[in-house]
Amino acid sequence: MKKQWFTISVYSENNVGLLNRISGIFLKRHINIESLNVSKSEIEGVSKFTIVVNTTEKWVRNIVGQIEKQIEVIKAFYHTDEETIYQESALFKIASNLLFDERQIQNIIKDNNSQIVTVAREFFVIAKSGRRNEIDEMHEQLKPFGIMQFVRSGRISVTKSEMQISALLQEFYEEA
Structure with a gap:
């Protein structure tokens, strides 16, 4: 196997x-x-x-x-x-001056369907949701510019088919 x-x-x-x-x-x-x-x-x-x-x-x-x-x-x-069907989320913290000095950063944000969630004097934070490989790809694109902090969530998922847990619990509660 x-x-x-x-x-x-x-x-x-x-x-x-x-x-x-x-x-x-x-x-x-x-x-x-x-x-x-x-x-x-x-x-x-x-x-x-x-x-x-x-x-x-x-x-x-x-x-x-x-x-x-x-x-x-x-x-x-x-x-x-x-x-x-699954996704993960990630946050990237980048130095603020790069947002305005490096046009490529804005292209990376747009091309990756990500968004800026906050801007401060010293840094800005980008949020990206998607598959693991999409987040990894964005990480590689941003790495040359210097990532101050990076964090990724665990996977969240739902099944394509119906989950039988609700019916199972209904039976359990009816028997109790």
Whole structure:
């Protein structure tokens, strides 16, 4: 089996220590978490972990099974990149004088469909949303001008197909 990118979605109760236990599952298998995002989900009182890994389908299936054994976890799913719609966000902090002195900076901002979110005397900040490779490309374009600070978010994603979590929770609440 060949390695590929997978997005793991974990729906859980919001309890202290769960992130540590989930990351331990990856640590035991020597699988690096490439991206991690935790937020509220579409379901009231339920959190969603979005985890990106590069591994085989066999390993991701085993990992999802181990994650689901955690008491607070309601359900976990895994999907390939082709089965999801996803984005990341990034912020670039650049010296302000470059905005006016280097015409190429304005072209980079425009060509990358990014936006300036703030301008101060010493710096300005550009925001870019998109796929990882798009953000990497913009980073390479800005690097020669000097990036004062750079930060990228974890992946956020939704599946192309309907997620069965809402129906699953409805059944759970009806049985309780």
